[in-house]
Amino acid sequence: MQQKNPLLKGSLITIILKLLSENDKMYGYEITRIVQELSQGSLKLTEGALYPSLHKLEADGLLEVSIENIGNRSRKYYSLTKKGKKESVEKLKELNQFFTQMQQVLNLKLSV
Amino acid sequence: MQLTQDQIQELFVFTEKKFVRYYDLQVELVDHLAERIEEKLSSDASLNFDAALQMIYKDFGIFGFSKIVHEKSEQLRKQNNKRLLAEIKNPFRWPEVIASLALALFIWTLINLTDKLFMDVLFVSFLVISASIVIWTRKKYSPHKKIMMTENMPDHLGLIPFIYQFVFLKELLPHHSYGYALFMFSAIIFQIACFRIGKKLRQEAKINYPAAFA
Incomplete structure (x- = not known):
């Protein structure tokens, strides 16, 4: 399943917030790689979607950045702000509620 | 396999040629490209730096870095x-x-x-x-x-x-x-x-x- 899937696209922000809530700090490619590993290769985030989402979350004050030197280059790490931590909980709640509602709707339709 | 300082500099030049004029954005993209190139070169010894770079750049889609630059500018x-x-x-x-x-x-x-x-x-x-x-x-x-x-x-x-x-x-x-x-x-x-x-x-x-x- 590629990132073009609208379901994944709609959940990208929640995925980023959830991953960052479980890790102190992460960089862009690390997020892509972990999503791929966790989904056993079935979900692939494109760079064209990931970075604009990270930059949006940063602009919204949900993420903060730090730059570290890694060998012969610099790396930009993202971590959750206080506001981001609250938002990650909210987003997960919303997603769970959505799954439950979808299940109810689909089960109802199937049983009709 | 870690890229050399010269190769990192090449990546900075590459991003600039692809219309990423800003250093702060270049830093992030260069790191991304570098790590992916290192992975590619480690997994396939027949590949060279330039070929790996072109393969990875293709993954950014037909608009290349332009969407990222535009969105970043808007968000900033x-x-x-x-x-x-x-x-x-x-x-x-x-x-x-x-x-x-x-x-x-x-x-x-x-x-x-x-x-x-x-x-x-x-x-x-x-x-x-x-x-x-x-x-x-x-x-x-x-x-x-x-x-x-x-x-x-x-x-x-x-x-x-x-x-x-x-x-x-x-x-x-x-x-x-x-x-x-x-x-x-x-x-x-x-x-x-x-x-x-x-x-x-x-x-x-x-x-x-x-x-x-x-």
Whole structure:
């Protein structure tokens, strides 16, 4: 399943917030790689979607950045702000509620 | 397999050729490209650096880096405007509110003691001095490499004379009025907020991207 899937696209922000809530700090490619590993290769985030989402979350004050030197280059790490931590909980709640509602709707339709 | 310093420099040149002019964005993209190239070269010994780079660049889609640059610029504009708004609120918080009240009183007294021509000359001088400070500061403290976060600084200098010309020079509001005083006061508070936010952005950029100032 590629990132073009609208379901994944709609959940990208929640995925980023959830991953960052479980890790102190992460960089862009690390997020892509972990999503791929966790989904056993079935979900692939494109760079064209990931970075604009990270930059949006940063602009919204949900993420903060730090730059570290890694060998012969610099790396930009993202971590959750206080506001981001609250938002990650909210987003997960919303997603769970959505799954439950979808299940109810689909089960109802199937049983009709 | 780690890339050499020369290869990292090649990646910086590559991003610039692909219209990523800003160092802060280049740093992030170069790291991304470098790590992916290192992975590719480790898993396939027959690949060379250039071939691996081209394969990875294709993954950014037909628009390449342009979508990322455009979105980043938009987000920065929004972020800086939000920060500017927060900065504008500071003079109304304790203890700065005392200085703000003194400024308001000073403007009101000045308006009542002088005529409109004097105030017009004073206001235009204020705008010229402000603009000169902005231009001078930008020249003196600008990074050697372009940084998007400081290039998108809000200073909106053109907005104040524009409003002034339409509202006041056309005499929609009388000289000795609260509206006139409020405009003068707001313009000064706004300009101070712009200076402050510019200073903060430059300081942050210096901490995060010292290589851009070296």
